[in-house]
Amino acid sequence: MNPSNKPLAGLTVIELGSLIAGPFAARILAEFGAEVIKIESPDGGDPLRKWRKLYEGTSLWWYVQSRNKKSLTVNLKHPAGREIVRKLIPEADIVVENFRPGVLEKLGLGWDALSAINPGLVMLRLSGFGQNGPMAQQPGFGAIGESMGGLRYVTGFPDRPPVKTGISIGDSIAALWGVIGTLMALRHKERGDTDGNGGRGQVVDVALYEAVFAMMESLLPEFDVFDFIRERTGNIMPGITPSNTHRTRDGRHVTIGANGDAIFKRLMGAIGRDDLANDAELADNAGRDARRSELYAAIDAWTSTHDEAEVLGVLTAAEVPASRVYSIADIVADPQYLARQMIESATLPDGRPFKIPGIVPKLSETPGSTEWLGPALGEHTDAMLMRLGYSAIEIGALRDAGTI
Incomplete structure (x- = not known):
């Protein structure tokens, strides 16, 4: 379909972050038509570019996680680099960030600073423990969120230590909650002044441990009412049989x-x-x-x-x-996956064909799609800066200074 007909076409997203939770949320927005401008350090970019299996020096995961995104290299330690980000904000609808709380504030790019530039901005903030509370300043990854959120305690067999799932599920769950919250914030903004506060943006604050905890079914009320602590039970689910x-x-x-x-x-x-x-x-x-x-x-x-x-x-x-119990070999050969277009064909930069996951969810009238794979580091830097009004000479100077 025409990318301009996707449901999020016309939205501009600034992605400030790396690795999993923030970039996964931005990936979903990009798949459904938002223009996602990913800010990366010129010194290597997102570490995900080098995670897991590499092909010709680049992670295959990267190509999927960053599909449909534009890569703009900016050194946020440089004042001129931070000024580039500020110049992007007036036309932005969403900022997605997953720094530790307080980092962007120290750079002059926190919520107060950015919302002053664009009062309609929606800022999705993903962090280990949220933007406030006694643990807010502590570093937290998905594994910590899975542990603190209760998931790992109930995962595994009763005679063995807790185990993790085979993927970074805590980060992904947080990203999904983040997208849901962002779309709700955009809906509120679209409602105008019906409640006296419409038309303005807001912060969507997602803590990894809370995102996991929200998925834990009846864990809390069972403990509160019956003093019952759900334990590891292997592959069965007590209370639901067989x-x-x-x-x-x-x-x-x-x-x-x-x-x-x-x-x-x-x-x-x-x-x-x-x-x-x-x-x-x-x-x-x-x-x-x-x-x-x-x-x-x-x-x-x-x-x-x-x-x-x-x-x-x-x-x-x-x-x-x-x-x-499917392995990936079972998945790629399964007719249901193929019928639902969940196995897409793509091409690596050297022309080698390879398979990537399809788009979820399936929309009947305005489906998402893969327009291009994760970009080369800084692939869109010059074009984006020219769009902001920088001249070729100014861009060259920024590059010479290590700003981009």
Whole structure:
């Protein structure tokens, strides 16, 4: 589709930050049409450029995380560099930043300074512990947010230490909350003066630990009412039965979710356990959960005598939710992923084709898309500065001074 028809077309975003949470939030905005101007240090840029697997010296993650963004190199330690950022603010709708609280204020680029230039500005601030409170000044990464937010305590098996998920989930969750908050702030701004404060921007303050904690379901009320502390339970979810991962005869793993009353009966019938399907004590979730060890033993006994393909075939025919535990090799070959355009084809700078994840969510009329991959460091610097009114001579001087 025409990029100008995307839902966020016409919005300008200034990205001040690096690595995961802030850049991931800005990536989502860029995928749906916002112009994202990523400010990077001329001395190497975002460290993500060198994280994980590199191809010809650049991270493959970088190409995805920074797709549709423009790279403008600015040394924020230089007064002239900070002036460049200030010149971007009048036409900006959003600033995304994930510095430690107080850093931008010391540079003269905090909320008070930037909102004075542009009262309609929305500033998304992602940090470990938020902009206030006794821990605000402490450094905090996603791993800390996952630990403090309660996620790691409940992740893993009861006889082993807490474990992390295989990705930086805390940062990503915070980024999603950040995008939600930013879009709500923009909606408030669009409402005008209906509440006496419309038309103005505001700060969207997302703390990583709070973003994780917000996902923790009934953890808090269960503790408050019953003094119950949820512990690690491996692949099962106490209180929701049956829902577990089971090993098949050929050594694969299949996840089965049959915690609905009718689905449970279909599952038991499919594995030849009509006695359990028709047991009145197992007709609802509470009864099943009370006998979960028995039920999981019955399912294990069945899956362990059948290969993965047969298990999935039987359960699919019985309309029981089930899936193999996908590796990335399974994902790229899966027809559902392909039908939903979740595996896109792209080209690296040297012409080598490679695959990148598709866009989420799917909008029926104004979908997001990949317009270009993560840019080279400073790729858009000259064009952006000329747009701000800098001459070629001035740009050369800034470059010679190490400002850009």
